[in-house]
Amino acid sequence: MMIKNNKPVRITLAHINDTHSYFEPQSLQLQLNIDGQSISPYVSNGGFSRIATRAKQLKATALQHDRDFIFVHAGDCFQGTLYFSLFKGKANSDMLNALGIDVMTIGNHELDMGNEPVAAFLDRIQFPLLAGNWDLSNEIKTKSHHLSGRSNLFSYQADKQTARWMTRVVDGEPVAIFGVSLDKMADIANVDPDTPFVNAFETAKNTVRAIRKLGINKIILVSHLGFDGDCELAKKVDGIGLIIGGHSHTLLGDFSDLGLKKESEYGHQVNGTYIVQAGFHSQALGHCDIDFAADGSVSTFKGKNELLIGRRLCIDASLLTANDDGIHAKASLYLTQHKNVVVCKKDPILQSLLQDKYIPRVHKLQNTVIAKLAEDMRHIRVPDLKGGSDIAPLVAESFAHMMNKNGHRVDFAIHNAGGVRTSLHRGNISIGDIAGKLLPFAVPIGVYRIKGKYIAQALEGAINNATNNGVLGSGSGSYPYTYNLNFSYYAQRPLGKRIAKLTIYTEEDGWKDIDHDMIYYGSSSAYTMKGKEGYEALTMMEGEGIITQHSMADCFIDFIQTDYKSSSREQWWYDKRI
Structure with a gap:
C-alpha cells in the first residue's frame, strides 16, 4: 500500500x-x-x-x-x-x-x-x-x-x-x-x-x-x-x-x-x-x-x-x-x-x-571439582626447547573420545593451539576452570573423512602459518597439536615437502605410515574444518563433514570425568602427558 x-x-x-x-x-x-x-x-x-x-x-x-x-x-x-x-x-x-x-x-x-x-x-x-x-x-x-x-x-x-x-x-x-x-x-x-x-x-x-x-x-x-x-x-x-x-x-x-x-x-x-x-x-x-x-x-x-x-x-x-x-x-x-x-x-x-x-x-559448576592436577601443566603455542603444550594434545584426544562416544568413527584429531587459552596449575580443576578459562569459546567439534595427503598438507599449512615460514601468517595460534598422529617438520625444505615421517596409530597395527591416497576419519573444531589460518587442506575433505553440538569444553569435561574417574592412577594428568 x-x-x-x-x-x-x-x-x-x-x-x-x-x-x-x-x-x-x-x-x-x-x-x-x-x-x-x-x-x-x-x-x-x-x-x-x-x-x-x-x-x-x-x-x-x-x-x-x-x-x-x-x-x-x-x-x-x-x-x-x-x-x-x-x-x-x-x-x-x-x-x-x-x-x-x-x-x-x-x-x-x-x-x-x-x-x-x-x-x-x-x-x-x-x-x-x-x-x-x-x-x-x-x-x-x-x-x-x-x-x-x-x-x-x-x-x-x-x-x-x-x-x-x-x-x-x-x-x-x-x-x-x-x-x-x-x-x-x-x-x-x-x-x-x-x-x-x-x-x-x-x-x-x-x-x-x-x-x-x-x-x-x-x-x-x-x-x-x-x-x-x-x-x-x-x-x-x-x-x-x-x-x-x-x-x-x-x-x-x-x-x-x-x-x-x-x-x-x-x-x-x-x-x-x-x-x-x-x-x-x-x-x-x-x-x-x-x-x-x-x-x-x-x-x-x-x-x-x-x-x-x-x-x-x-x-x-x-x-x-x-x-x-x-x-x-x-x-x-x-x-x-x-x-x-x-x-x-x-x-x-x-x-x-x-x-x-x-x-x-x-x-x-565453577566450584565442581572434576580432577586433581599433580603438577603444573604448561600450555605454549609453538614448541620451544622445553617442548610443546602439555594440554592441547589432550584436548585433541577429547574430541576423538566424545565423537566415538556418540557413534562417529575417528582415527585422528587435530586442534589448533590458539583454541587453548591458558596453562593449568597443580591442584583441583573445576568445570569453571575448563569452560571459563581453558576453553572459553563454545566452538563446535566436527568429524570428516579425508585423504592422507591432505592431512600432511593441513599440518604443514598450519605450522607455516604459525611460524610465518614462507607465508604471510596470521598468528601462532594455528600451530597444530594432534591425537594418534606423529610427524616431523623440516622448516628448510620447499613448500609442500616439509612434513615427513607422518604416521597414524591404530590399536590393530600400532604406528603405521599414512597412505596418501587412503581415506581416514578425523575430528577437529568447526573453525579449523573451514580451512582457517593455514588449514586450507582440510576443506579437501570428502563431502562437507558433520558439525556436532558438542563444544571444545563439552568434550574435554566429559573426557576428564570419564577417563580420569575410571582410572586408578593418582597422577592421571601426568601419565597422560607422558
Whole structure:
C-alpha cells in the first residue's frame, strides 16, 4: 500500500550490542585526574540489571514527552562467559526477554555453533530477529532446525533481493526497520552451507529502494557490520536515517577523561545518516532522541552512550599520600556529575531472575571439582626447547573420545593451539576452570573423512602459518597439536615437502605410515574444518563433514570425568602427558 501523506515522528531509541553473555557487572578500572593527582579507582560496571533500570527510566521519560520508545540489540549476545558455555543460549533468551528488547539483529557469534542454536533461540525469544541478508531460500527442508518461514525471523527475500523489514507505526506514521550482518559470515562463523549470507551493501540498497517505493521514508538499519562497515554503507546507500551498529565493540563518545580511548563522536554522521554503537560486554547503554521530518530526513538528533556504574568507588589507599584527605569523596562526586556516567541501581526483577535461576548453577559448576592436577601443566603455542603444550594434545584426544562416544568413527584429531587459552596449575580443576578459562569459546567439534595427503598438507599449512615460514601468517595460534598422529617438520625444505615421517596409530597395527591416497576419519573444531589460518587442506575433505553440538569444553569435561574417574592412577594428568 502506497503511503501518500507523510508526517514527522519523534522516537527515543535505546541500544546495546556485543553483550556476549555478560549478565553480571564487571570490575572496571578508571583513570581520573582529581585536583591534579592521577588515581586509578575501580568501579562495578554494567550488567543486565543496571541496563534494565536505565532503560526503564528512559522509556518512562520518552512516554511522558509523547515519544515512541524502541529498545534495540545490534547482535552478538552469544559466547563470552560461562552463562553461554554452560547453557548454550537459553540464559541469553531468558535475560533478553526480561530486559524488554524490541528487536535484535543477528551477529556472527550467534552462528558459532551453526544454525541449530539460532533455531532454539528463536523458539524462546519474544522479539523479532533481523537477518536481512541471510538467504534461507535453498534451506534443506528436512532439517530438524528449519528456519525459513519463521514469523519472528526477518531474513532475505531472494525473489525480491531485499531484506524483509518490520514496520513500526509511530503516531500513525510507518517507520521501517531492517537488519543486515556480515556477508563474510561463512569465513568467521559456522552458518550451515545451505543458508549463506549475501552482499550486505546490495541488500541494504535494494531494501531502501523497495521501502521508499511504498512511500515509507523513515528508515532505521540495525547492523552487525562494525563501525567502519557502517560508515562505508552510509556512504554508498542513501535514505537511511539511523544505523544502530555492533561487531567492532566501539564505544562512541568522549570517555578520555575516564581513561578510556576515544573512538569517534556519538551519532557520527555520514551522508545524512547518523551512526551509533555502544561498546561491548554490557558496559554501557546508548540512547538517542531522533526526530524525522515529514520528508524522511533527520531534523533533530541528540544522544550519548552512558557507562552504568555502582555507587561504590574502590581506591588503593596505599597509593595515596597524607594530603589526599577527601580524594575519595571528590572522585565519587566527579563520576556522579559526569555527563557520560550514570550511577545506577540494579533492577530487582532482572536481578532476581539472574540470582534465582542462573547464578547458583554457574557458581556450583565453577566450584565442581572434576580432577586433581599433580603438577603444573604448561600450555605454549609453538614448541620451544622445553617442548610443546602439555594440554592441547589432550584436548585433541577429547574430541576423538566424545565423537566415538556418540557413534562417529575417528582415527585422528587435530586442534589448533590458539583454541587453548591458558596453562593449568597443580591442584583441583573445576568445570569453571575448563569452560571459563581453558576453553572459553563454545566452538563446535566436527568429524570428516579425508585423504592422507591432505592431512600432511593441513599440518604443514598450519605450522607455516604459525611460524610465518614462507607465508604471510596470521598468528601462532594455528600451530597444530594432534591425537594418534606423529610427524616431523623440516622448516628448510620447499613448500609442500616439509612434513615427513607422518604416521597414524591404530590399536590393530600400532604406528603405521599414512597412505596418501587412503581415506581416514578425523575430528577437529568447526573453525579449523573451514580451512582457517593455514588449514586450507582440510576443506579437501570428502563431502562437507558433520558439525556436532558438542563444544571444545563439552568434550574435554566429559573426557576428564570419564577417563580420569575410571582410572586408578593418582597422577592421571601426568601419565597422560607422558
